[in-house]
Amino acid sequence: MVVDCAILGGGPAGLNAALVLGRSRRRVILFDNNQPRNAVTGVSHGFITRDGVTPQEFRQLAHQDLAKYPNIELRQAAVTDIVKAAEGTFRITTENGEQYEAKTVLLATGLKNILPAVEGIEDFYGKSLFSCPYCDGWEHQDQPLILISENPYIFHTTKVLYNWSKDIIVASNGHSYLTDEQKAVLQAKQIPYYEQKIISLAGQDGKLERVIFEDGTEIERAGGVAAAGWRQALPFGELLGCELTDFGGIKTDGFGRTNVKGVYAAGDAALVEPAQLVIAAADGSKAAIGINSDMLLAEFG
Structure with a gap:
């Protein structure tokens, strides 16, 4: 048939x-x-x-x-x-x-999905790191969040995530996509921007607690967005x-x-x-x- x-x-x-x-x-x-x-x-x-x-x-x-x-x-x-x-x-x-x-x-x-190249990110994806603020931003409103993005839309995604929490940091994991003007906008909004690579993510049972950068900097975060390819x-x-x-x-x-x-x-x-x-x-x-x-x-x- x-x-x-x-x-x-x-x-x-x-x-x-x-x-x-x-x-x-x-x-x-x-x-x-x-x-x-x-x-x-x-x-x-x-x-x-x-x-x-x-x-x-x-x-x-x-x-x-x-x-x-x-x-x-x-x-x-x-x-x-x-x-x-x-x-x-x-x-x-x-x-x-x-x-x-x-x-x-x-x-x-x-x-x-192609997740950002960060060690251990799979342990947190779908639990405290998500791809879509519209889908999961409500549950993380006003929390200390991170945007991890290795794509050129990082500035746009930052603005979207800012709608749910003003306490955010942005990490491009070794990539350089932001213009000087965009960096100035983030600085004016008191949004820290990190271009260095992320060495690892720390937390338990899929709940993000800290982000560790290659220069040794550790920042406490409760979750955020992992912008997937x-x-x-x-x-x-x-x-x-x-x-x-x-x-x-x-x-x-x-x-x-x-x-x-x-x-x-x-x-x-x-x-x-x-x-x-x-x-x-x-x-x-x-x-x-x-x-x-x-x-x-x-x-x-």
Whole structure:
């Protein structure tokens, strides 16, 4: 059987796309390898009616919603290959050697984080160091915080974090991105800026207590933001010939369409910003509408 759409990725974008396509009477199969980027996150915020939901609870509730629709199939399996078949469909192969055919493919495979190169940072990430002030800033308001960033957006992220706490320091871990004017702004706001490398982080049970720099300076901090880089979690976008943005996301037109006919992308894989649960889910909905619209257009000539 050839399904209307094969969705790769069981995060908020893929799940919401499956729901909208299922309700559009399309036959959908969703592949989920159960390796979400937010697995280290205790709870997720900013999604109305689901504020504070755990990633596991969110997925469970989403699966319950999808189970109402017999035309939506969930497969707990990793996809290992996708090829364009001669008939114009896509042939999907899983880790178990099973094969499926689909008229369209939605890549909602997400991203993998690349954390700043600081020894032991993984022990604190998701517990007291986070990537998104909008997601976790409320719980850390007015605490002594640190921004650790190795990317050119360090000044912007500093301003965002300052909204939740005025007691912050900024560390670029050996990189130099700030201009003299930006440094002057931080100085005027009494925000210390450290360019030297961080030797280590100290704390217990994931709770940050101190930051140790290479010159021996130790500063007490209760948490903060570790501005992560990213890469595509899976290579299927490039393998299928999809164009990427300058920042490594799969380029779409806003309704999930890529430059490859029949291939769509949504959520973190398309580098939808900011990277929040509710925004990824909304992007999945838009991609589903794009897929259904294109199928209707083909049906009506």
